[in-house]
Amino acid sequence: MSNSKTAKADIDVLVSEVGPRDGLQSVKRTMPTTAKLDWIAALADAGLREIEVGSFVSPKLLPQMADCADVVAGARPIDGLTVLALVPNLKGAERAFAAGVDKVTMPVSASRAHSKSNINMTPEQAVEQVAAVCRLRAERPDYRHIEVEAGVATAFGCTMEGAVSEDWVMQLAGMLVKAGADSVCLSDTTGYANPAQIKRMFKRLHAEIGDKCGGAHLHNTRGQGLANVVAALDAGVMTFDSSQGGLGGCPYAPGATGNIVTEDLVFLLESMGLRTGIDLDKLIGARSKVLAGLPGETLYGNVADAGLPKGFQYASGGRPA
């Protein structure tokens, strides 16, 4: 992204860590603010360049996210880090912009039933919120550098509606670009996506909105998360969301993660010869920060247990930059 403060020329794929937001909001306990910042610092030190540090939603709905402005303020000084937060609407964006985020991500659900139950808006009303946030950004010079990303939730299917129309997802993506979003991601919120569908839809998304085509937010509900990554790479996707240790798990599948696991994703990419800029030893070391903030929490992922293969080489040939 041209307006990002992070230089990305030395990496092939951007891994966007969502653990402090998507992971923590799925855990009932609240991680203390200082622990969140320790964890974020360790992730950045491992090479993560974009971290979704929290979500500006009502503290009544998600008390785990009540300190989001403090977390943004604490993460801002980290050199080279894009500080990203989720905002559901204009009100959230006002708080996020005031707190000093570099980027916001706004979920817009393709499924009407999911949209209603999740944010009590129609998809069209959610698009209007994106437009309002982009207008807010345009109004103030000190906000103009902030990226606005839209994420089409339930893009690959919905637990309430079942199949979701691909034509409608593409139409929605076009509406979001028109509303002013810098990029549009597709989210497999429900763990319904399969690799054939991922490849087909991201190719179509690129044809539809060109360089506004964003990343993939994939879940591992049915064990298919990294398989979908391979298909998305094939379709040219170069940004992936993931969560350290698959934090938060998956409410529908005991033993399964919600988000794909950052450690396993980075291993996959680096072993395929794609530079992420992330040091796997440091990344695995950062798991201790999660446990420091949430003692006894279950962490997922296979690479942390199995270790790296004998003779493993990073894509860059040496250590990651």
Next chain:
Amino acid sequence: MSNSKTAKADIDVLVSEVGPRDGLQSVKRTMPTTAKLDWIAALADAGLREIEVGSFVSPKLLPQMADCADVVAGARPIDGLTVLALVPNLKGAERAFAAGVDKVTMPVSASRAHSKSNINMTPEQAVEQVAAVCRLRAERPDYRHIEVEAGVATAFGCTMEGAVSEDWVMQLAGMLVKAGADSVCLSDTTGYANPAQIKRMFKRLHAEIGDKCGGAHLHNTRGQGLANVVAALDAGVMTFDSSQGGLGGCPYAPGATGNIVTEDLVFLLESMGLRTGIDLDKLIGARSKVLAGLPGETLYGNVADAGLPKGFQYASGGRPA
């Protein structure tokens, strides 16, 4: 395979179940013979058409496999099932042929260190065993229908040697075809493979040995199993080994499976529009047979917990055949 008793025209991908061999040999307890046969019958009823029912090795080394001849005899009457067994050498093949198998698979390790420690032979000596088994088959008319598959173990890397030469793997595959093998599979014995490597090597294998190019035996040690399936499909691979419930786990990675999980593999393939002929509900139901034979054993896999997506459709459109 032309000499298989299983008609495969109505499926796109053959899922070869290895749980009763690869899974059970990784579990210390021994599943009783009748329980093995109940499980195999349930798998076949779910639509599995090829099952590796055991291994003809020394009962001193693997007491769990001591009843292999009885299991073969018990599985033989199942209509449409290819009864497959692992044999490490000529002696094992003699027992397997006498027991009435439809097919044998012979591991030949590309890594010299692994070959030595696993079967106490050099790779060249192991190839000579394949040749001897093919001669045995040629000698007796009642053996001539038996398929001989060779599997190149540690084809993607070795825990002892690290990287394994791709040129050498291809050379070995050529030697195995020359020795008389009907097909040559590549096995990621150590969970080292990545999708880029899988795609490259299977394409090369096909160029090298044409229609003798066999399936992929993939592990999930670092969470990359199904990602490798997607890459292998891209390279034209149409046969995959997997194990129900990831039975036996992975000794190197607590919480991880060894073999990829049949349930998750079948879900992935069917959701991609590839017909397996397997009924997922019946397949998930067959997990109870594993637990009947090995009470309290840990089973893995996400689909069994998460269930099928709302509105899920098999690749055939209706129920699997």
